[in-house]
Amino acid sequence: MTTLHGHVSATYVRLLHEYLAARGRDAVAVLGESAPAADAGGLLRVPVTHWAALLEKADAALGEPALGLAVGARIQPAHFGLLGYLTLCCATLAEALGRVAEYERLVYDVNPGTVRLDAEGVTLEWGEARGRPGQLVDECAIAALIAYARNITALPMAAPLAVSFINAAPADLTPYQAFFGCEVRFNAPTTVIRLTAAMLAAPLRQPDEALRAMLDIQARTLLARLPPVDDFERRLRETIAAALREGDASLAACARRLHCSSRTLQRRLDAAGTGFQTALDDTRRGLAEAWLGDPRLKLAEVAQLLGYTDQAAFTRAFQRWTSLAPGQWRRQQRDSNG
Secondary structure (H helix, E strand, O other): OOOOOOEEEOHHHHHHHHHHHHOOOOHHHHHOOOOOOOOOOOOOEEEHHHHHHHHHHHHHHHOOOOHHHHHHOOOOHHHHHHHHHHHHOOOEHHHHHHHHHHOHHHOEEOOOEEEEEOOOEEEEEEOOOOOOOOHHHHHHHHHHHHHHHHHHHOOOOOOOOEEEOOOOOOOOOHHHHHHHOOOEEOOOOOEEEEEEHHHHHOEOOOOOHHHHHHHHHHHHHHHHHOOOOOOHHHHHHHHHHHHHHHOOOOHHHHHHHOOOOHHHHHHHHHHOOOOHHHHHHHHHHHHHHHHHOOOOOOHHHHHHHOOOOOHHHHHHHHHHHHOOOHHHHHHHHHHHOO
16 A cells, blocks of 8 residues: 655644534543644645544544544635635636645645546546545545535535545445535545536635735745655656556666666665555556446456456456456446446
């Protein structure tokens, strides 16, 4: 599994303190630390691993179902700092989400999101290239985004088209269906929100073009001050994918493609807290899921594209990743997509 990297805004920690206080609990006693400063120029961040640990402490203390949803649902524009005020100035939710996508790292710098528009609306998607933050972190982030969209558009009951989580399904799905107002799926290849075209067109409550332009400049300045993203893992996976197509995805072959020695590549992997086999497996799994989505490709062809000597070796690897055989996974995806 990929080693988890990334940071979240310290405002999420403040949000958790506020939630615990609202539940009548001493947040400092539960979490073992005080709330961070209310305003630190928008750049006070905490490692996502620390944020996950704080959520786990709160979950253990409260024992409530779907704690991540409950915390995320309390989000307000002020919690997003500069980005919150910037989105409030936009004319529509679509424009606001564009700003969230552009400046996402100011509040949530874990797995980068992608945005795809189609006739029905928009798909927001997050993978696991930088690791899996876990159920509580993911659900808090997705709930916060939906709650925020409802807040700034004054559409308190607006429901997404669909929501999918990369994590395993919890025992009780009722809180998820009640909060999102749509079908919620789990064990998905990626975490996804699909919003309707009507939601995207919803006007915001207080658009201000002049103020938006000024805050855009400030947001770009803050974004430039963040530490640069180390794209080593992305480049390595792109290199592995290309090497698989050529039939040699060994460490030595990938090192040559990256213009370094095998020893140097191994040191980079050690420093990133991962290994070459893990990177190879992660890349193969991502490619496998993409190719299995194409019904024109036979399972034997997918195995060959991934560099396996035979289909049986591919099946064993895929079962290790997903607990399903490739054919079962393909049928499950086909059935879930209608």
